[in-house]
Amino acid sequence: MNIERIRQDFPILEKRFGGKKTVYLDNAATSLTPKQVIEAENSYYLECNANIHRGLHKMSEEASRKYEQAHADAAKFVGAKMEEIVFTKNCTESINAVMYSLLSQGFFSPESEILVSRLEHHANLVPWQQAAKRTGAKLRFIELNPDYTLDMQDFEAKINKNTKLVAIAHASNTVASIQPVQEIAKIAHESGALCLVDAAQSVPHTEVNVKKIGADFLAFSVHKMLGPTGLGVLFGKKELLEKMNPFLFGGEMIHSVSYNSSEWNTLPWKFEAGTPPIAQALGLSAAIDYLKKIGLSEIQEHDRKLLEYAFEKMRAIPDIKIFNPMDSKKQGPIVLFESKHLSAHDLALALDEASNIAVRSGMHCAEPMVSSLNPKGLCRASFYLYNTKEEIDLFAETLSRLLKVFK
Amino acid sequence: MVFCFVALGIFAVAGIFSARYRQFAKEAFSCAFRRITLRKCTTDFDNKMKMKISTSIAKKSPKAGNFIYKNFTLLSWILVIITLASLVYGVYGLYNFLAFGNCNGPNSDGTCIYSEIVTPECDCGAVGCNEEQYYGTCDYNCECVKERCRQA
Numbered sequence: 001m002n003i004e005r006i007r008q009d010f011p012i013l014e015k016r017f018g019g020k021k022t023v024y025l026d027n028a029a030t031s032l033t034p035k036q037v038i039e040a041e042n043s044y045y046l047e048c049n050a051n052i053h054r055g056l057h058k059m060s061e062e063a064s065r066k067y068e069q070a071h072a073d074a075a076k077f078v079g080a081k082m083e084e085i086v087f088t089k090n091c092t093e094s095i096n097a098v099m100y101s102l103l104s105q106g107f108f109s110p111e112s113e114i115l116v117s118r119l120e121h122h123a124n125l126v127p128w129q130q131a132a133k134r135t136g137a138k139l140r141f142i143e144l145n146p147d148y149t150l151d152m153q154d155f156e157a158k159i160n161k162n163t164k165l166v167a168i169a170h171a172s173n174t175v176a177s178i179q180p181v182q183e184i185a186k187i188a189h190e191s192g193a194l195c196l197v198d199a200a201q202s203v204p205h206t207e208v209n210v211k212k213i214g215a216d217f218l219a220f221s222v223h224k225m226l227g228p229t230g231l232g233v234l235f236g237k238k239e240l241l242e243k244m245n246p247f248l249f250g251g252e253m254i255h256s257v258s259y260n261s262s263e264w265n266t267l268p269w270k271f272e273a274g275t276p277p278i279a280q281a282l283g284l285s286a287a288i289d290y291l292k293k294i295g296l297s298e299i300q301e302h303d304r305k306l307l308e309y310a311f312e313k314m315r316a317i318p319d320i321k322i323f324n325p326m327d328s329k330k331q332g333p334i335v336l337f338e339s340k341h342l343s344a345h346d347l348a349l350a351l352d353e354a355s356n357i358a359v360r361s362g363m364h365c366a367e368p369m370v371s372s373l374n375p376k377g378l379c380r381a382s383f384y385l386y387n388t389k390e391e392i393d394l395f396a397e398t399l400s401r402l403l404k405v406f407k
Numbered sequence: 408m409v410f411c412f413v414a415l416g417i418f419a420v421a422g423i424f425s426a427r428y429r430q431f432a433k434e435a436f437s438c439a440f441r442r443i444t445l446r447k448c449t450t451d452f453d454n455k456m457k458m459k460i461s462t463s464i465a466k467k468s469p470k471a472g473n474f475i476y477k478n479f480t481l482l483s484w485i486l487v488i489i490t491l492a493s494l495v496y497g498v499y500g501l502y503n504f505l506a507f508g509n510c511n512g513p514n515s516d517g518t519c520i521y522s523e524i525v526t527p528e529c530d531c532g533a534v535g536c537n538e539e540q541y542y543g544t545c546d547y548n549c550e551c552v553k554e555r556c557r558q559a
Binding site: 345346349350353354402404405406407 | 451454455457458459461462463465466469472473476
């Protein structure tokens, strides 16, 4: 893996503030975009700027073909069938689509239980809070081990015949622990529950195969895997999606419409009401090509090396506390930390001001989890394929210096 | 924190010349407005400025950076008090200028900033000076001297 060559594909890495380049360590929030993806997205506007599945003209046909190809690419990327891949606005909307659809079919009752973990992102917590609130169902939480991995014994103790759904993050966006989703899906199915996996933090970094995992639904964001913003992906098992109601209604998702009733389109279009994000879908195809060309196993190995290096450097800094499993096999490339002397926001601002180092601070859209560790929030540095050891050196040096200055 | 009140004045002026400072001015205004209306500032503006200023200074002098970081609230209050005192003094001077023709009060011929702003580049001399000339621009028939015309 030639990092220098990879970095040349990301023009934004050349952007300077006050004469200094930015060190981008906020990849868990959104990844940077390579020029291949930017060009692919532009190509829609330059070459086939037409609506899909509507016109009979050549431009519309080309746009439709490319949009459908994006579904096929995404399906192949996660080992699914094309009709099992629904494009949404983002990962949050993917999860909401499942929630609203299940809700509309009366899937939950007051006796039902929904099982989520303590480390969920708001996207995989708030929708289920709402589902529980609206139906009287009970929302239960799987506890964590002291090393922030999922307590599987607690999971097995809590799942029962009333559990209708297990919604779990594949990799946490805060403590970064990787959950054994294959095992979780198996146990959920044995209890008769559905299993939804939030894979926003795993799909960009590791090979994800929906068949291997066996989950009923899997959601992820495109902008976290080098793609454009405004596009999310929902995988759903074909037999389930066929039975489920759409949650958005309008054009594109219908087969026929009369004044009093409508028939739904075939999968996956049944779940894609209105004009979809066509340009972004072309960008997704390019992002998948880019990731495949480098190889996800290579990327994962690079992430691991960076993470281990970051841990090594940060362990040497006094007054820093890290909230991760601290084992690169058990977690994604994220370091969640706090300092004794500076608040998370102060530290993030100081890192940015001192050396243009972009890290995230606060609750990280996982307030219950983060506030249980520090009510004022935490700092997070997250790495990806274009980050280097030199950047981590600068990050660690700056961090160490700032903590000495503001002691 | 009260830094937004000081920052509003500084960035409002700096914002005339730079879009970057215009954004800071907007944030400072929003923050100051919320404070005046007894609400919590939602932009975290004061803290943002505290870190920007103290980190920038710490690059050159870590001790000074640390001092500003630790005493930012106190320093902000000092700046607010100085700003308010200047404002009161300025308004008092303006009143004197309008009432007596000099911002230092009656019977004073000390330097007055308003005279420099309001007075034309050259003024008519005492000889032949009348009320019209006093309020008007310099008459080309008058001989211009630095001394300002005075009402009898």
